[in-house]
Amino acid sequence: MPYSDFVHLRVHSAYSLLEGAIKIQDLVELCANETMPAVSITDTRNLFGALEFSIACAEKGVQPILGCQISLGSFSSESDVGQTESNEVVLLVQNEVGYRNLLKLMSASYFSSSDGNIPRVNVDNLATYNAGLILLTGGPNGAVGAKLLEGQTETAEVVLLKLREIFKDRLYIELMRHNLEVEDQIEPQLLGFADQFDVPLVATNEVFFSEQSMFDAHDALLCIAEGVTVSHTERRRVTANHYFKSADDMRAIFGDLPEAVDN
Numbered sequence: 001m002p003y004s005d006f007v008h009l010r011v012h013s014a015y016s017l018l019e020g021a022i023k024i025q026d027l028v029e030l031c032a033n034e035t036m037p038a039v040s041i042t043d044t045r046n047l048f049g050a051l052e053f054s055i056a057c058a059e060k061g062v063q064p065i066l067g068c069q070i071s072l073g074s075f076s077s078e079s080d081v082g083q084t085e086s087n088e089v090v091l092l093v094q095n096e097v098g099y100r101n102l103l104k105l106m107s108a109s110y111f112s113s114s115d116g117n118i119p120r121v122n123v124d125n126l127a128t129y130n131a132g133l134i135l136l137t138g139g140p141n142g143a144v145g146a147k148l149l150e151g152q153t154e155t156a157e158v159v160l161l162k163l164r165e166i167f168k169d170r171l172y173i174e175l176m177r178h179n180l181e182v183e184d185q186i187e188p189q190l191l192g193f194a195d196q197f198d199v200p201l202v203a204t205n206e207v208f209f210s211e212q213s214m215f216d217a218h219d220a221l222l223c224i225a226e227g228v229t230v231s232h233t234e235r236r237r238v239t240a241n242h243y244f245k246s247a248d249d250m251r252a253i254f255g256d257l258p259e260a261v262d263n
Contacts, residue, residue: 003037006247006261009065009092009136010174010204013041015049016069018225021209021218022244024049028056030210030244040065042090045119047106066099067092068106072143073120075159086146087120089163090136090174098132105129127166135167136174136202137190140182144173144193148186160193172202175260177253178241203260205250208242215240 012020013027020043022030031039039062041053050066057064072087093099105126109119137144143163147156164171173194176183194201209218219237220230228235245253254261 004247011207016043038063042067092134101129139176201260203254
């Protein structure tokens with residue numbers, strides 16, 4: 001049986017606490033049923049599920065790709081204190097060296113964070129411990145995308161070039177299409193950056209739940225995380241499109257950019 005031609009690189013498992021709603025075993029079953037050869041979990045600022053994930057994948061013949069969504073520190077001399085959760089990027093492990101470096105980066109981010117502040121990976125540490133790791137630039141909350149949304153095109157360019165200096169050919173500009181206005185707003189600029197600076201594209205789907213019918217339950221989970229009610233207007237939301245899509249779904253969504261799906 002041939003493998004499907006898409007691999008999810010942006011899955012938040014239940015180990016993304018009060019954020020992801022997919023259990024490891026269920027995720028691996030989904031991949032096996034869709035004949036996806038591999039999958040990555042990129043939980044938010046933790047690797048809690050790494051062992052369970054690796055074992056479950058091995059049992060089903062699915063290649064586990066270990067990874068993590070991290071928050072980067074400032075690229076300038078400004079303090080990180082009080083920063084929002086923007087500057088999110090994804091690190092994917094290529095080999096054992098990369099796994100050990102990811103552990104070092106994660107540990108350093110927590111040891112250096114103050115109480116109540118988001119643990120952030122220092123850019124200098126990233127420059128030191130990047131071997132064996134691939135970096136995806138993130139979506140609208142990413143290190144590049146957030147700057148574009150703020151109208152800081154030159155700063156976004158500086159950040160991208162700094163990341164390219166560090167990761168060289170292990171850097172990918174991440175494109176997301178969940179029918180969000182912010183994604184549509186920055187996509188032309190991201191495509192321009194990819195062409196101008198010769199950085200490859202990768203199509204991702206940020207997965208928080210397994211199927212669309214779980215959207216309402218997941219929305220309630222986000223409310224619990226923030227201590228608010230569903231009727232609260234000023235709170236975090238995702239969309240019904242943040243579910244585990246099939247390869248055919250992703251090929252259709254990115255029909256105009258097949259190379260991003262290939263990557």
